[in-house]
Structures are given as structure tokens and as C-alpha cells.
Amino acid sequence: MSNYKRTEEYNTEATKKLSENYRQILKLSGEDIEREGIIKTPERAAKAIQYLTHGTCINPADILRSAMFHEEYKQMVLIKDIEVYSLCEHHLLPFFGKAHIAYIPNGKIVGLSKIPRVVDAFARRLQVQERLTTQIRDCIQETLNPMGVAVVIEAKHLCMLMRGVQKQNSVATTSAFTGEFLENSKTRAEFIQLVSGKFH
Ligand SMILES: [Zn+2]
Numbered sequence: 001m002s003n004y005k006r007t008e009e010y011n012t013e014a015t016k017k018l019s020e021n022y023r024q025i026l027k028l029s030g031e032d033i034e035r036e037g038i039i040k041t042p043e044r045a046a047k048a049i050q051y052l053t054h055g056t057c058i059n060p061a062d063i064l065r066s067a068m069f070h071e072e073y074k075q076m077v078l079i080k081d082i083e084v085y086s087l088c089e090h091h092l093l094p095f096f097g098k099a100h101i102a103y104i105p106n107g108k109i110v111g112l113s114k115i116p117r118v119v120d121a122f123a124r125r126l127q128v129q130e131r132l133t134t135q136i137r138d139c140i141q142e143t144l145n146p147m148g149v150a151v152v153i154e155a156k157h158l159c160m161l162m163r164g165v166q167k168q169n170s171v172a173t174t175s176a177f178t179g180e181f182l183e184n185s186k187t188r189a190e191f192i193q194l195v196s197g198k199f200h
Helices: 002-008 012-028 041-052 060-065 114-123 129-144 179-183 185-195
Strands: 068-070 077-088 094-104 108-110 148-157 172-177
Touching: 012 041, 060 114, 060 129, 077 114, 077 129, 077 148, 077 185, 094 114, 094 129, 094 179, 094 185, 108 129, 114 129, 129 148, 129 172, 148 179, 148 185, 172 179, 179 185
Parallel strands: none
Antiparallel strands: 068 108, 077 094, 094 148, 148 172
């Protein structure tokens, strides 16, 4: 897939500049930047940050459009336990967990593997969990135009777990709905029941 290829071809100029900056960060953290284990770290970190933010180069709607099909199926389509790995834009530390996504088709369905790829495209950039949740919802709603979309994300944030409060088991849950999931409490309850037990 062309969208993924990009990530393995690192921008030479960006890698060079990022490496110089990471070298400064290591120095200012009190590290001996000439020691064996660290000497190549600036370049590795420069490539890692480019990979972890490459979602900004992807148009998630294009992923959906690449596999949309006419179909009269009008029941809920649910994909549970999609792995999410993202970076908190406030601390540049990871947050990670699971996304559960449902939609009710309105004449069109999408290849099931495309939904996790949409999650990835929005997660591989500097994020907050709240925006990640609504961006996924809006992308599916606007591209597929279904009767409704439901997105729930449960995630642990290393900025909470490693610093300050250190509540080791706290999980943040966010949700966003459109259409049938907003207006019809029975539909929403069915969705919640199908993904419950997944809640902590
Ligand atoms: Zn944070």
C-alpha cells in the first residue's frame, strides 16, 4: 500500500535536523552522548518520531473510498478491540488501548479491514483521545454516510501512569455517536451491550 511505503522512506533532511535536536535533548538531560548505547539514539529517535506521526500524510477518507461497496445490509456492523497506539500532544508520551466501532449501513458498506486502518491514520499523529474519537466518527459518517456511527475508545495514558498522579490502573473512556446511535436509545443500548465486558 502506498500509504505505508512512505513511512519506510524517511525524509533525509528531516531525519538530520531531528537527530541534531535529539542530540541536544540527550545532552541537556545529562547524558554522555558519545557512549556506545546512545551514539545512534538521536537518529533512531528521529526515525521513530517520523513513523509515529506519519498519519498526518494520510487522508483517512481515501482509505474508506478505496473499498466501498453497494449492499442492502441494514443491521449494525461492529468491529471490536481494534488496537490503538497514539501520542499525547501535551507530553509526547504514548496512550494506547482499544477502539470499538459500529455503523449501520445506508446502502453502502466498507471493507472491514479499512476501519482499523482509519483508526491508525488518525492515531499516528499528535493527539488527544477526545479528538481521536470524534475524528474517526466524523470520517466514517462523512465518507460512508451511514444511518449512524458509534465509536468508543478505552486507553491508558503513560503521561498519567508514569508521572504525577501514578494511578496505575486508570483507563480513560471516550465515546462519540451520530444518527441512530444518538437518536435511538435501543440501538445505543445494543451497541453498549455488545462492547460491554470490554469496559474496565
Ligand atoms: Zn499527556
